[in-house]
Amino acid sequence: MTKERFIEIYDQANQPVRLYKSGDYARYIPSGDIEYLGRADDQVKLRGFRIELGEIEAAILDHPDIDATVVVMDKGSSGEKELAAYFCTSIVPTPEWIAQLRQALFARLPEFMVPVYFTPIDEIPLNISGKLDRRRLPAISRQQVGAHGYQPPRTRVELALIEAYQEVLGIKQVGITDNFFQIGGHSLLALRLATIIESKLGKPVEIVDIFRYSTPRELAETFTRDALNLDKETLLTISETGSDEAIFLVHPVFGLAYPYLALSNCMQSERIYGLNNPAFGHEQGRFASIEQQAENYVSEIQKVQPQGPYRLGGWSYGGIVAYEMAQILRAQGQEVERLVLIDSFFASSQNWQQPDNLALQSFMFKEGVDPKSAFGKAFSVELRHTPALLMNYQPSAYEGRVDYLQASRKRDHDNPLIFDNLSNDWQRLVKGEFYLYHIDATHDDLFKEDKIEQTANVLRQIFSRQDVFSETDTLMSEIE
Incomplete structure (x- = not known):
């Protein structure tokens, strides 16, 4: 007791001084007084x-x-x-x-x-x-x-890592920039995390890498190109609840459907699938045309829903592929109940050239993608090959209904892959009903955190067959 409570220290003259350890916490403050902080029991x-x-x-x-x-x-x-x-x-x-x-x-x-x-x-x-x-x-x-705003996963690998983080930490939302050790993780949990990651991805992860690369985004970069091949799964499940008729959303120009993951919290009553490009990041085995790509995707969605009515959509380039998918399904005698084009365009009627590498790299940097990373290299493959399909695509007239969501704001920076205000081109092609909606966002921001609720609200009403028009006998409606 004496040794534990009475301790010896040395003063400035190097003389021993005995102090009593009271078990209280205190600190000196600038005035010279001692501030009592409480017990240390x-x-x-x-x-x-x-x-x-x-x-x-x-x-x-x-x-x-x-x-x-x-x-x-x-x-x-x-x-x-x-x-x-x-x-x-x-x-x-x-x-x-x-x-x-x-x-x-x-x-x-x-x-x-x-x-x-x-x-x-x-x-x-x-x-x-x-x-x-x-x-x-x-x-x-x-x-x-987390120190950053929530950022959703961009690849299948990042999604698997996020799911592993959530399982180990027992929390509902983890973004790709959240540090494992700053949201509840520690060294013992890191061992469990490594085991779960291997079970999800089929590839071991070094414990030291979890400490060195503590966010899902950083950790995903340590996986080899083979790990990125998991993105070859064409169908990405966004939400599994909802009706028998699913919603199928085709990826934008960069080949992955991850932007639609943001809809999972906003459209929980719907069963939603995203369509990934199975050749993502590969130079070989690519689609020769949008028609061929659409045929492949139709066969994929019919694996989970063999019969209509079908509900299709796509953002940007994805809307073009969805448009052609609807044509194929109607030719099969299937019902296409909804076809939603989200700020989509077809380039064959425009004076448009394939962007050079410098423009594409600049675009990737602005979108937060490192062109030198494994994901960035795969991303650049998509940006080199996919736009060429647009140039050779000649859409035919469509006899069914089309709902078109148009970004009403001009983009903040140059995006070499998009155009503004091309809805009139679709109006000339669509022989059935055509409904136009304006979303208060730029093309690039439609599925980002501060705009996703507005985009999801319009999609939810369209796909749930609600009457979103003030005048049902008009062919145009604006939601702003």
């Missing part, structure tokens, strides 16, 4: 480390906007012990602000001492003795606090 053990919760609380209190805090140990949704912080502040703590707070703590504390969750409260609940009353603490807020 709540020492906990986490993943083999003994942690003084008061030390974490002291670090949090150093933030100028924090008025009071308490850190507790909790058993998280993954079944693992986790640190959680409650705090009082006079500001509105947004997820971005909490992410900045966590980053500041990472600069001061070891990774295992930084709380996973932060919950704002009005005041710290105390009992009549002035001590923390844990029973009165509210439920922990398990809100995702």
